[in-house]
Amino acid sequence: MDQIITRFPPSPTGYLHLGGARTALFNWLYARSKNGRFVLRIEDTDLARSTKESVDAIFKALDWLGIDWDDGPFYQSERLDIYKEYIKKLLDSEDAYYCTCSPEKIKTMREAAKASGQTPRYDGTCRDKGLKNSEKAVVRFRSDSFGTTVVEDVIKGSILFQNSEIDDFIIQKSDGMPMYNFAVVVDDITMGINTVLRGDDHVSNTPKQIALYKALGCMLPVYGHVPMVFGKDRTRLSKRHGAMSVTAYRDMGYMPEALINYLVRLGWSHGDDEFFLKDDLIKKFNIKNIGKSPSIFDPEKLLSLNAEHIQAASIERTSACLKPFLEERHTDEIDSSYLSAIAGTLNKRSKTLLEMADGALFYLENDIDYDKKAAEKFLKPIVYDCLNLLIDELKQIASYTQKNQEQAFKKVMDITGLKFGKIAQPVRVALTGKSVSPGIFELIEVLGRERVLKRLKNAVLYIDEKR
Ligand code: GLU
Secondary structure, X not given: OOXXXXXXXXXXXXXXXXXXXXXXXXHHHHHHHOOOEEEEEEOOOOOOOOOHHHHHHHHHHHHHXXXXXXXXXXXXXXXXXXXXXXXXXXXXXXXXXXXXXXXXXXXXXXXXXXXXXXXXXXXXXOOOOOOOOOOOOEEEEOOOOOOEEEEEEOOOEEEEEEHHHOOOOEEEOOOOOEOHHHHHHHHHHHOOOOEEEEEHHHHXXXXXXXXXXXXXXXXXXXXXXXXXXXXXXXXXXXXXXXXXXXXXXXXXXXOHHHHHHHHHHOOEOOOOOOOOOHHHHHHHOOOOOEOOOOEEOOXXXXXXXXXXXXXXXXXXXXXXXXXXXXXXXXXXXXXXXXXXXXXXXXXOOOOOHHHHHHHHHHHHXXXXXXXXXXXXXXXXXXXXXXXXXXXXXXXXXXXXXXXXXXXHHHHHHHHHOOOHHHHHHXXXXXXXXXXXXXXXXXXXXXXXXXXXXXXXXXXXXXXXXXX
8 A cells, every 4th residue: 555644633622632642643554654644634614613713722732642644734714716616526527416495495305205204305396407606506416316425444344335325415505515425535635644433423424425535436444433432321422521622631630641540541452561652552552453443531540540651651741741830939049959859759650640640749849838737746846855856967978979968867766766667757747738649758858958058947947936
């Protein structure tokens, strides 16, 4: 086969949702895995519902996911001349004709068909009238009403359609705008698309599209209709199931790696493997392992995968992803090596970057606030001497390695007779304001001498004031 050319053709009528992102990902991965090309096309002929905001949101989401395209973005609204040319071809070959039936007439036709238990369809009134173009005329495709059309689907196998189910569908509206099935076929032909992977909600459009290809004398692409994603209640995925737009996941602190990993597993598998990185996927992705049954969206699984990706990513990568969240919360410039050190203490204990950013704040604040309960419980007069002793010990040690710190704590334990836990917990509250935090030694090491001593002294003052 020639070079694989796939496409992602979203209609910009809203944000990029998970189903759309999965379709984009499958097409992108397939193109990348085969050294092919990936085309981005914006299907914006529905002028009333398409918006610039949606187009921008789609770009942002794809950019965040790292799904790049080789050709495009093409806008259908800028390709009207091409559609006109193809309409002319079909009119010339009499595969299409003008129809002037009024909407009322079509409605009556549909109702009559329904009443007699048949599929509503256009009855062919204008089929053989040889009408010319006129103000209210639409263009209809002359469908074959006999025989069958078989969609050879690489995911679902052969799907048989009775041609009698397909009526003379409209390909150009009276305002001159192309209809979806027609525009898609013209675009796919002119853009050289030879592989169409899309949601199986489009499967019923495919016989119409095949008929158009045949009338235009063009080679069919390979079709693969990917089963839908459902919520746990087996209904079509929506916000109700906790499924948000792609960018909402970014804002909730998900790593793009995690979302990519989760999306690919919604329908595709590779043995029992669950954890994938993009480069891995480019090597392993194939159409044959796309499943035939619908996938179920599970927000908890996505969350735990996110935690795994946060853990697995390099500290540089995690810090870069964490930075914007911290900048939203903390306006001062953050030193990059301090940021990396901070991330290193939190990456094994955070499920999202948002959680990580919240957990990192105490590192950055100049004056930390004590959690009321934690302070009441741990910053008590009984630890006053102990904190002072620790300050003295920590002042003396040259570097805050774990070994040096252990020795300092040991001395304080020996002098005061207190167990490690009894000292560590007040120290933790003094340093972080909270009773839960990363390990005490890594905390001290990352905070560094100046902050540690200042915070311990503040805790001593705090206890002193309360005595
Ligand atoms: N614009 C269509 C959609 O967003 C794409 C249809 C197709 O892939 O052919 O559903």
